[in-house]
Amino acid sequence: MDEMDAAMALVEKWRSQSRKGFLDLCALSLLASRDESYGLDMMEALAQAGLEVSEGTLYPLLARMTREGSLSPSWTTPETGHPRKYYRLSPTGQLVLAAMREEFDRNVAALRRIEGGTR
Amino acid sequence: MDEMDAAMALVEKWRSQSRKGFLDLCALSLLASRDESYGLDMMEALAQAGLEVSEGTLYPLLARMTREGSLSPSWTTPETGHPRKYYRLSPTGQLVLAAMREEFDRNVAALRRIEGGTR
């Protein structure tokens, strides 16, 4: 089936676009529920929840949010093991998360209205 | 409150990012429930549902989806009024919509898991 292949290719392209911004919300939400975490640990937790995120995506995201003031990182060198950079929400980050959640929920509600009875 | 302003500015920047891809899903969903519609009419319907979309956003989106094969447009000149370009879902577009819905729902479910009990 040719039609199917075309559709799948389109959706694959769409996938990475549709994650823009959404991953910010996921990362902030994760930190809100875990209090603090580091890169690889977050990757594993997100995957556990069903969301595969690569390093090339997550690390720039964490760097940006730190630069913007939503995250407060702190290096920690455990007695045994590799040094880790732990992130936690800053006060600004908590405000940002709350606003993002509101907006996201509004958008989902709008989508449901748009879908109308067609589901 | 300074902290609040910083957060609002960040969320404003985030907003347009978070709509990438999401608007594709909304447009396809709208056409699925309406069978056919034209640009300004879609803008109005989306706004009615709580989603403000500008022309500079919607028209390129419709042009792209047409180019990709998800939409089948057809010009219509009514007896009275301005010529309109009506869009409807192509067979490919219906497959794309179904796949997008699945993925979107999976992502929302993942987010809810990530949020855990913190809401």
Next chain:
DNA sequence: CCAAATATCTTGCTATGCAATACATAATAT
């Protein structure tokens, strides 16, 4: 000492949202 594991960071590419602007035609007012 070398290889594998753990952990973080960088570069380059592609693609979308959106403000601003432009263009065209139909209806209405003067």
Next chain:
DNA sequence: ATATTATGTATTGCATAGCAAGATATTTGG
């Protein structure tokens, strides 16, 4: 007739995020 407003669609340019691929650094095990 003619100007103005309303309706309708399209384009340009910029900023920004996701991601594959690869680089870097440290710790541990053979």
